[in-house]
Amino acid sequence: MASTIGIVMMMMMMMVPLTCLASELSVDYYEHTCPHVDSIVAGAVHKATMNDKTVPSALLRMHFHDCFIRGCDGSILLESKGKNKAEKDGPPNISLHAFYVIENAKKALEAICPGVVSCSDILALAARDAVTLSGGPSWEVPKGRKDGRISKAVETRQLPAPTFNISQLQQSFSQRGLSLEDLVALSGGHTLGFAHCSSFQNRIHKFSPKQGIDPSLNPSFANTLQSKCHIENKVKNAGSTLDSSATYFDNAYYKLLLGGKSILSSDQALLTHPTTKALVSKYADSQIEFERAFVKSMIKMSSIINGGQEIRLQCNLIR
Structure with a gap:
């Protein structure tokens, strides 16, 4: 255990610097380009939750794990490809599920405003909806994140471990x-x-x-x-x-x-x-x-961004 923690701490010292740039985000970012984004994402989360009561906890944890690696860039959503093992296949994320909720929301949004809404914004909205649907508070989610192109399982060592002091x-x-x-x-x-x-x-x-x-x-x-x-x-x-x-x-x-x-x-x-x-x-x-x-x-956490590059057409794949 001590050696594992040592590795974790070393990886933290090597991690990509994350910057909180809330000024680049806006609650009305999609007001003219995709005004129904909030309701469409909420509908996808609600439908999934009706069939599986564990969906809210999965989406909330997914958003947390996304933001703590390279900032909130949707890198947690990417599939492993070739020799690259992606974040979702890293040890702390093996038990994550409900990725289909984000994919379903993305598909619905692409049908009405193609190439506009980032997957990272969808995940941030879904995490909020997960809390609200579970009887918690609601809030205006700042939007305007871009999706990242890098996802590495090894970087999941940066996540806080359940054994941390x-x-x-x-x-x-x-x-x-x-x-x-x-x-x-x-x-x-x-x-x-x-x-x-x-x-x-x-x-x-x-x-x-x-x-x-x-x-x-x-x-x-x-x-x-x-x-x-x-x-x-x-x-x-x-x-x-x-x-x-x-x-x-x-x-x-x-x-x-x-x-x-x-x-x-x-x-x-x-x-x-x-x-x-x-x-x-x-x-x-x-x-x-x-x-x-x-x-x-x-x-504050969901405003940690680190220069995402694109709007993915599919949340699990880069162009």
């Missing part, structure tokens, strides 16, 4: 122009999340030479996690939701965190720094404060 999390977010406030607010997206056992085995089996279970975990909750992820358990995709209302966007994630019922080490890490711990308590006490902070941080 607070220092590693702070470094990862600050390199992208995001603050501790953004870290805590965006972590709240885990209210829609699911984690496979491999992401939290370190907390429930052989935590340390003297302790099998992470002592910060509620004992009964730890036992529940162990039963779901027993070492001998061969159930495919075994794991746990990241909060008790996994298809509803609320502040339960923070309440559970304070009660020793967090899943990931990176969640628990938020309680090890005075600033982040205070924010966890604040959002646990107020759904309104959480939603306000989440919207602000989502807009």
Whole structure:
């Protein structure tokens, strides 16, 4: 594990600089060229969610993972080709799904305003709609991103790992122009999340030479996690939701965190720094404060751009 983290940190130092250029984006960017973009994307997300309740969490995570590599350029959507293994096939993204939602929205948009709307904008809109359809807030999404042409699986090592401590999390977010406030607010997206056992085995089996279970975990909750992820358990995709209302966007994630019922080490890490711990308590006490902070941080994160080059005609392929 130590060697893996070392590699991750080294890759972070080598990562392509990301710049937040919100001034290049505009909420009315498509007002004259494709005025129905918001409603068309929302329709695609709604239709998919009616058939699969895990779609919102997938789209929100997909957008996060896209923005944290080369900025919000839709590179997460590209297929591997030839010898190049793309981001979506990198280890942290293997469990991502619902790419078809973005493709369906793109196809509908191409039918009425061809060559106008970028795939990266569609993904940013879909992430917003995923939150709204799950009972969370809505917001105006700044638009005008261009799609990137580079997607490398090796660069997914730059993504924050579920085993990160607070220092590693702070470094990862600050390199992208995001603050501790953004870290805590965006972590709240885990209210829609699911984690496979491999992401939290370190907390429930052989935590340390003297302790099998992470002592910060509620004992009964730890036992529940162990039963779901027993070492001998061969159930495919075994794991746990990241909060008790996994298809509803609320502040339960923070309440559970304070009660020793967090899943990931990176969640628990938020309680090890005075600033982040205070924010966890604040959002646990107020759904309104959480939603306000989440919207602000989502807009900030989704405005990280790094010079995309084109408008793709298909989101999974470059011209």
